[in-house]
Amino acid sequence: xxxxxxxxxxxxxxxxxxxxxxxxxxxxxxDLSMQSYQEDALIGAEAADEIILNNAYLNINYTKGxxxxxxxxxxxxxxxxxxxxxxxxxxxxxxxxxYIIDGLxxxxxxxxxQIGSGLIFRSYxxxxxxxxxxxxxxxxxxxxxxxxxxxxxxGKNRTYFTYADGIIRGADAEIDLNTALNFESKTKxxxxxxxxxxxxxxxxxxxxxxQNVAAYAxxxxxxxxxWSYSGEYAIKLNDPIGSLTxxxxxxxNGYALMSSxxxxxxxxxxxxxxxxxxxxEFRSERAQEKQYIINYIPTLxxxxxxxxxxxxxxxxxxxxxxxTQIDVFYKIKKGSLLGGKYGTKISFNFSSIRSLQKGIKxxxxxxxxxxxxxxxxxxxxxxxxxxxxxxxxxxxxxxNLEVYKKINKKVKATGVLAKQSYNKDVLExxxxxxxxxxxxxxxxxxxxxxxxxxxxxxxxxxxxDGGDGSWSMGLIEYTVSPHWFFAVQDxxxxxxxxxxxxxxxxxxxxxxxxxxxxxxxxxxxxxAGIFCVGGVCxxxxxxxxxxxxxxxxx
Amino acid sequence: xKKIFSTIVAIAIFSTLSIAQNRTLPSxxxxxxxxxxxxxxxxxxxxxxxxxxxxxxxxxxCKKELNNIAEVYEDWQDETNVKLVAISIDNARSMAKVAxxxxxxxxxxxxxxxxxxxxxxxxGVSTVPHTFLLxxxxxxxxxxxxYVDGDEEELLEQIEKxxx
Numbered sequence: 139x140x141x142x143x144x145x146x147x148x149x150x151x152x153x154x155x156x157x158x159x160x161x162x163x164x165x166x167x168x169d170l171s172m173q174s175y176q177e178d179a180l181i182g183a184e185a186a187d188e189i190i191l192n193n194a195y196l197n198i199n200y201t202k203g204x205x206x207x208x209x210x211x212x213x214x215x216x217x218x219x220x221x222x223x224x225x226x227x228x229x230x231x232x233x234x235x236x237y238i239i240d241g242l243x244x245x246x247x248x249x250x251x252q253i254g255s256g257l258i259f260r261s262y263x264x265x266x267x268x269x270x271x272x273x274x275x276x277x278x279x280x281x282x283x284x285x286x287x288x289x290x291x292x293g294k295n296r297t298y299f300t301y302a303d304g305i306i307r308g309a310d311a312e313i314d315l316n317t318a319l320n321f322e323s324k325t326k327x328x329x330x331x332x333x334x335x336x337x338x339x340x341x342x343x344x345x346x347x348x349q350n351v352a353a354y355a356x357x358x359x360x361x362x363x364x365w366s367y368s369g370e371y372a373i374k375l376n377d378p379i380g381s382l383t384x385x386x387x388x389x390x391n392g393y394a395l396m397s398s399x400x401x402x403x404x405x406x407x408x409x410x411x412x413x414x415x416x417x418x419e420f421r422s423e424r425a426q427e428k429q430y431i432i433n434y435i436p437t438l439x440x441x442x443x444x445x446x447x448x449x450x451x452x453x454x455x456x457x458x459x460x461x462t463q464i465d466v467f468y469k470i471k472k473g474s475l476l477g478g479k480y481g482t483k484i485s486f487n488f489s490s491i492r493s494l495q496k497g498i499k500x501x502x503x504x505x506x507x508x509x510x511x512x513x514x515x516x517x518x519x520x521x522x523x524x525x526x527x528x529x530x531x532x533x534x535x536x537x538n539l540e541v542y543k544k545i546n547k548k549v550k551a552t553g554v555l556a557k558q559s560y561n562k563d564v565l566e567x568x569x570x571x572x573x574x575x576x577x578x579x580x581x582x583x584x585x586x587x588x589x590x591x592x593x594x595x596x597x598x599x600x601x602x603d604g605g606d607g608s609w610s611m612g613l614i615e616y617t618v619s620p621h622w623f624f625a626v627q628d629x630x631x632x633x634x635x636x637x638x639x640x641x642x643x644x645x646x647x648x649x650x651x652x653x654x655x656x657x658x659x660x661x662x663x664x665x666a667g668i669f670c671v672g673g674v675c676x677x678x679x680x681x682x683x684x685x686x687x688x689x690x691x692x
Numbered sequence: 693x694k695k696i697f698s699t700i701v702a703i704a705i706f707s708t709l710s711i712a713q714n715r716t717l718p719s720x721x722x723x724x725x726x727x728x729x730x731x732x733x734x735x736x737x738x739x740x741x742x743x744x745x746x747x748x749x750x751x752x753x754c755k756k757e758l759n760n761i762a763e764v765y766e767d768w769q770d771e772t773n774v775k776l777v778a779i780s781i782d783n784a785r786s787m788a789k790v791a792x793x794x795x796x797x798x799x800x801x802x803x804x805x806x807x808x809x810x811x812x813x814x815x816g817v818s819t820v821p822h823t824f825l826l827x828x829x830x831x832x833x834x835x836x837x838x839y840v841d842g843d844e845e846e847l848l849e850q851i852e853k854x855x856x
Contacts, residue, residue, distance in 0.1 A: 163715050163716065165715055165816055166816055167816035167817070167818055169818050197813070197816060199718075199814065199816070201718060204719065206718070206719075206814075238719060250808055250809065250810065250813075251808070252784075252807065252808040254784075255784035256783075256784050260784075260808070262783075262808055262809060263809070265818070285728075287729060312729075314727075314728050314729070317728065326726055326727075326728075328727045328728065359727040361726050361727070366726075366788075366791060368727070368788060398788045400788065400789075400791065400792045401792075402791060402792040402795035402796060403795060404795060404796075404798055405795075405796060405798055406795070406796050407791070407792025407793060407795050407796035408792065409788060409789055409792045411788060434783075434784065436783070436784040436785035436786075437785055438785075440750075441750040441785065441786060442750075443750060443751070443752050465789055465792065467792055467793050467795075467796030467797070468796060469796055469797065469798055480763075483796075483797070584841065586841065586842075589842065589845075590842040590845070591842075592840065592841040592842065617840035617841060617842075618840075619840050619841060619842030619843045619845070619846065620836065620840070620842070620843050620846045623840060651836070651837060651838050653834070653835065653836065654835055654837065655837075656837045656838060689818055689819065689837060691816040691817070691818070691835070691837075692816070
């Protein structure tokens with residue numbers, strides 16, 4: 139606390155001094171989400187004791203030349219129901235100061251950082267998900283020569299309003315070979331090498347646990363004309379985590395490989411991606427809780443935004459999965475038969491996520507305990523899944539096609555067709571639900587009424603046997619540029635096997651935008667479900683009530 | 693605690709009142725579509741207006757905004773010499789798709805990627821789309837959150853004011 143006071147006293151003095159020269163800058167942003175919670179027994183929504191819950195954030199940044207400092211004030215009074223209740227009260231959990239001089243950047247305080255794609259380390263924030271594992275410590279970045287980038291950091295990662303036990307040290311080097319060696323070529327190569335280590339004291343009387351756990355990742359990025367390849371390979375060394383028992387301990391190494399190849403030219407792009415992840419959860423503490431996760435394994439599926447396409451979203455199984463994905467983007471030229479007057483845009487996506495090879499876990503007496511599908515090693519087990527497996531269990535499968543067409547000056551239309559398979563047991567950690575197979579169709583049409591006025595209609599249909607059965611969804615939105623929007627939507631679970639749960643979820647929203655400010659109010663029912671951003675998901679309880687959001691920046 | 697905070701806020705407000713006129717671009721590295729690093733404050737347009745638009749491959753209104761502007765971008769450039777810089781906030785999950793998507797969409801924008809949100813935070817962007825307009829000194833003179841059909845007309849009016 140004292141430290142903050144000193145930091146900001148220093149800061150305020152600087153400002154007073156600098157403001158005379160009129161070249162220091164303050165800016166920031168503010169977000170507020172307020173929601174009322176009324177009981178609705180039918181959808182399982184609970185009332186909140188406080189009636190209204192409230193999350194708010196204010197960021198302030200000060201910049202002058204190569205110096206910047208800032209803070210974030212966070213207020214949870216009390217946190218919205220879809221947030222962990224460990225977010226409680228008010229505070230300034232984020233503050234930092236940074237300066238850059240002669241190519242060296244020094245940061246003290248909080249920072250977000252990522253090594254490569256994040257396979258071994260990523261600290262980031264996502265307010266929608268309630269994820270914030272910011273680091274608190276020191277970070278240095280230095281560029282000793284053109285095209286050479288070095289960084290190193292040390293710190294502890296944030297868990298709600300406190301910090302995890304483990305000390306995280308990291309370093310990364312990246313070389314842009316063409317720039318560094320100063321040669322012009324059609325082929326451009328960038329290589330990178332990252333390293334992260336966690337220290338946590340071993341206080342366990344029974345086991346000799348490794349106090350320092352390391353992870354490495356190497357990456358390569360090659361571009362040749364229209365072709366582009368990028369790949370990253372990561373290894374995490376022995377890291378017993380979770381249940382520290384003779385049978386539960388797992389000293390196996392973790393591995394992750396991701397690879398992507400793309401080709402693109404004007405009007406056409408194709409990209410094929412794969413990843414294989416084996417025992418790759420990496421945490422800042424041995425405790426097996428989600429707030430300690432410090433790496434990020436990107437989910438290899440398309441991130442959908444239409445509600446019924448995102449009803450059953452995929453989440454990465456960091457402990458073991460094999461995924462492949464293909465995307466094709468194509469723009470049919472104007473004036474052609476299919477292109478019409480304005481051209482037609484098509485995007486196709488296919489993804490498939492499966493488990494690794496399955497094996498058996500044994501107990502002290504050599505009896506079979508359970509099925510496993512990731513590397514496992516202790517005194518009684520030594521299992522490493524093969525690189526490729528034919529008997530992998532399906533986690534998720536998605537094949538979808540989207541066509542966008544401007545029909546005339548007033549009408550634009552998007553159509554989507556998709557087939558998805560969703561392993562509810564694995565992806566939601568439940569039992570006996572099996573796989574939900576769904577077929578989805580969407581039509582999204584917008585019509586320009588007059589200058590600045592647009593009406594948009596969305597019709598969505600999801601047909602499924604498993605899960606909650608079939609759904610229909612309709613939305614009407616009217617927007618008046620640049621200030622107003624109004625929307626009414628209804629999601630109807632007409633195919634639920636339980637007749638009492640064949641319910642309508644109606645939502646009404648309207649908002650006002652003006653320059654840097656945005657206000658929105660809404661009323662309606664939300665279904666319980668999985669909400670994901672970037673492949674990281676959280677379970678959201680059902681709710682019923684009013685909401686108010688304000689977002690502003692200066 | 694309370695005291696410190698109110699002091700900070702007070703200072704912030706006063707300073708803002710006196711110096712908010714000349715907000716410029718922060719010194720933050722972003723990635724080019726080829727994977728190299730570039731500092732965002734080095735972007736140039738020879739003293740002509742620059743539009744910075746934050747977007748993502750998974751954000752429908754963002755793509756709508758950039759596609760709608762793409763249809764009239766040539767006219768805008770002829771008229772005002774404006775340059776549009778599109779900053780994708782796609783993270784490791786979808787950043788490899790940015791280049792194929794941009795090429796296939798036939799956009800003539802300068803496109804960079806901000807995979808861990810460093811620039812997004814530095815510029816106070818909490819949701820996408822979020823569009824900024826920069827004058828000849830690369831000072832932010834106008835910004836807009838969100839996008840609905842027709843918003844590009846207000847943006848063009850603002851650009852025209854600068855180009856005069």
